[in-house]
Amino acid sequence: IFMSDKKDFYLKLKGQLDETTSFPADYLYKFIVPTDGNQVKEVEELFNNTGAIIKTKKSKTGKYVSVSIVLKVLNSGIVISYYKKAEKIKGIISL
Template sequence: MEILQGNENTNPEEFYKSLKEKLENQHDFPEDYLFKFIIPTDQARLTEIYKVFDGIKFTLGNRESKNGKYTACNVNAFVLDADQVIKIYQEVAKIEGVILL
């Protein structure tokens, strides 16, 4: 798992605790929340990400890098609370090669 925001020295448990506090302070749940990921261009990985959002209302936006090596994946999903956002990030983080933004 690679997380671009925050301190690289923070362990995942501390990161998600801090993220929950920020989400609760900055968002008015339930609401649409924009998830952003970067992955090596691979349809199977995109499909794995989409499966995480099964049962959730969402819209997609994907864009390949100039050389086609990477794909930026944006998922705008209706979430109920900060815990749901964190659960989604944790599930996507299990997918090999995904960078969470």
């Protein structure tokens, strides 16, 4: 994805969140990561010491792990900041 596309995506997401969510709120992040490295640990470390509830589930083939995180957030900017941190993790897919 090109940087301008990402910027547009985050602007659109922020607008949607501000319209539909009354903050503070519990926000559900869902990621899929390959199992060939430390990616699950990297995702978990992003949310260390935040009080987040993290659940993982391996795919049938065992090549991927889905990671679901529920985190209480104060505003849409915080939601997006975690997505931006997560996108640096190799092979991650945000759902």
